[in-house]
């Protein structure tokens with residue numbers, strides 16, 4: 001039997017239902033997180049909780065729980081669902097109220113939901129690398145909030161999928177921002193470059209782990225905007241996310257990157273990332289290297 005966490009209670013997943021007037025359902029009025037699970041343990045959980053609370057706060061949703069309380073509930077859910085490798089999806093919405101664009105007045109309890117998904121590490125794609133397309137970034141100007149409103153991201157990902165590609169790399173004019181659900185990195189003159197964490201992208205937790213690993217291992221890094229020309233001329237390109245870890249990009253709009261194979265620095269970072277997982281969550285069974 002599978003369980004879900006709904007408003008503080010762990011209940012059967014099939015019983016977890018929300019009202020038709022939940023503002024998440026009607027407006028996408030809420031925020032979410034996806035936490036990676038390895039060996040039954042949450043990877044970088046503190047950072048995810050921090051970002052979850054920050055996203056909620058930035059749209060004026062306040063939780064009836066503290067971070068440690070929520071963490072404890074998530075741990076209980078993991079044990080109940082006996083999940084070894086996968087993800088926890090969690091979201092909070094402003095709650096249930098008669099449909100009105102204005103926030104409800106009076107006390108409305110936010111709807112908090114979490115459930116688990118079994119998902120192995122994408123080892124095949126991580127070994128061979130993935131194909132991508134380019135697409136104009138048509139999102140709003142608060143991409144730092146992990147909002148439930150994902151329509152532009154879905155349109156971008158769908159376009160990639162229809163062209164047999166794994167991800168869409170978004171750009172605002174000449175400037176590359178990020179993937180539809182990932183951050184994007186290039187390697188230029190042996191240096192790792194990725195968009196600075198501002199309002200135009202999501203401050204990826206995987207991205208931050210990678211940046212720390214770079215600085216610990218004396219790999220030069222620049223967090224700055226880079227252009228389509230720089231992307232086109234890059235020695236290596238890769239993306240990052242909680243689900244995809246360090247994922248080599250071997251093709252962009254039909255043009256090969258690094259002759260169509262994952263580059264040496266990308267492989268090194270995959271290796272370092274894997275070691276970081278093992279440090280936090282214990283020895284992995286299926287490994288990339």
Ligand code: DCS
Pocket residue numbers: 034153178179180181182183201202203204205206207240241242243
């Ligand atoms: N950028 C966007 C737009 C994202 O949606 C995500 C993650 C990332 C970057 C990478 O962030 P993390 O490294 O913190 O995962 N998106 C989640 C999602 O919607 N599904 O999986 C991860």
